[in-house]
Amino acid sequence: MNLMNRQWLLARRPDGPLSNDNFEYRELELQVPQLQPGEILVQSLLFRCTPAMRTMMKANSQFMPPMTVGEPVVGSASARVIQSANPDYPVGCIVSALTGWQDYVVLDANKMPPVRKPDDVSLEDFEGILGGNSVTAYFGLLKIGEPQPGDTVVVSGAAGSTGSIAAQIARVKQHRVIGIAGGEEKCAWLRNECRLDAVIDYKSEDVEQRLGELCPDGVNVYFDNVGGATLDAVIENMAPFGRIALCGQISSYDEGNALAQGPKNMMRVIYWRLKLQGFLGFDYPDEMEHALSELRQWHSNGEIVTRLAIHDGFAELPTTYRRLFDGSHFGTLLLRNDQADT
Numbered sequence: 023m024n025l026m027n028r029q030w031l032l033a034r035r036p037d038g039p040l041s042n043d044n045f046e047y048r049e050l051e052l053q054v055p056q057l058q059p060g061e062i063l064v065q066s067l068l069f070r071c072t073p074a075m076r077t078m079m080k081a082n083s084q085f086m087p088p089m090t091v092g093e094p095v096v097g098s099a100s101a102r103v104i105q106s107a108n109p110d111y112p113v114g115c116i117v118s119a120l121t122g123w124q125d126y127v128v129l130d131a132n133k134m135p136p137v138r139k140p141d142d143v144s145l146e147d148f149e150g151i152l153g154g155n156s157v158t159a160y161f162g163l164l165k166i167g168e169p170q171p172g173d174t175v176v177v178s179g180a181a182g183s184t185g186s187i188a189a190q191i192a193r194v195k196q197h198r199v200i201g202i203a204g205g206e207e208k209c210a211w212l213r214n215e216c217r218l219d220a221v222i223d224y225k226s227e228d229v230e231q232r233l234g235e236l237c238p239d240g241v242n243v244y245f246d247n248v249g250g251a252t253l254d255a256v257i258e259n260m261a262p263f264g265r266i267a268l269c270g271q272i273s274s275y276d277e278g279n280a281l282a283q284g285p286k287n288m289m290r291v292i293y294w295r296l297k298l299q300g301f302l303g304f305d306y307p308d309e310m311e312h313a314l315s316e317l318r319q320w321h322s323n324g325e326i327v328t329r330l331a332i333h334d335g336f337a338e339l340p341t342t343y344r345r346l347f348d349g350s351h352f353g354t355l356l357l358r359n360d361q362a363d364t
């Protein structure tokens with residue numbers, strides 16, 4: 023079988039804010055080989071735009087190997103199995119897989135088993151409430167933040183995919199929750215739909231000063247998605263023995279090869295006996311099933327709302343992806359493959 027495979031390649035590494043010139047479009051005829059036992063051929067349906075991909079475009083990518091210039095951009099998607107030599111992944115099932123920015127790819131599903139979408143879960147919920155960002159929020163808040171009764175929890179990137187879930191879990195657990203986000207529309211959603219106790223618009227307000235007003239007794243738990251100046255502002259307002267769950271540092275990703283810088287005021291960390299800890303969303307495999315079941319229940323009860331920003335058209339992938347860094351998307355950022363049946 024021959025298939026026309028559209029691809030977006032990393033054409034050159036960005037040495038400043040990402041532009042569409044960093045990517046190159048290509049169409050290739052894919053001659054699908056005879057699948058080896060364990061292999062599957064998948065068609066990408068919904069491309070996931072994740073901030074971590076931006077760090078992998080840098081030559082000094084730390085956690086995952088850097089992307090290769092001239093190769094398809096590395097990223098994951100929901101994808102449909104269209105040929106299979108693996109009984110665990112029959113034709114027609116939908117998986118979450120590392121497809122890269124292309125229509126089709128052959129994967130060895132034994133080597134790196136993709137997560138299969140349960141039949142009773144919609145594609146939207148698979149990407150939203152049951153997606154990787156939701157479990158990241160769940161474990162980061164509850165395992166690293168360890169909020170205690172009466173605690174005040176602050177979340178940055180609060181209107182985003184991960185942040186909005188972390189903030190709402192804190193509310194479900196009856197903590198006082200303050201979200202930090204950019205712009206009135208996002209702040210209004212956090213106030214009205216996510217029902218947070220207070221919201222700070224970092225684009226128009228002084229975060230350090232507002233936190234001082236809102237939290238005279240200090241912040242007990244901070245779920246940090248952005249780092250940089252916001253992290254500094256929250257540290258100035260932490261309560262003694264506060265916990266900071268370091269989820270991400272997005273404020274520094276869309277820069278050259280600079281690595282994210284640490285907080286300015288380390289003496290405050292010492293004197294206030296603060297704990298800062300990084301974590302990854304898949305650190306708790308044994309508790310994943312329980313986390314997913316709680317998330318699903320809170321979502322179906324209406325206790326947690328989700329929002330997806332689904333853009334259309336493979337041609338728009340670079341432009342859509344860049345929205346992560348100017349905040350001009352609202353919700354879990356996805357791009358629908360216009361040539362696939364979703």
Ligand SMILES: NC(=O)c1ccc[n+]([C@@H]2O[C@H](COP(=O)([O-])OP(=O)(O)OC[C@H]3O[C@@H](n4cnc5c(N)ncnc54)[C@H](OP(=O)(O)O)[C@@H]3O)[C@@H](O)[C@H]2O)c1
Pocket residue numbers: 071072073074154155158179180181182183184185202203204205208247248268269270271272273274301302303304345346347348349350351353354355
């Ligand atoms: N540790 C893990 O396992 C793990 C897993 C998933 C994600 N993460 C991290 O979680 C964070 C959020 O990821 P996500 O996928 O949920 O994305 P997201 O929050 O849905 O989207 C990114 C948001 O970041 C905000 N932002 C962008 N540049 C910023 C800047 N310079 N300063 C402040 N805010 C900025 C924007 O919101 P505003 O409009 O409010 O500015 C933007 O909408 C990222 O740091 C990511 O690396 C970590």
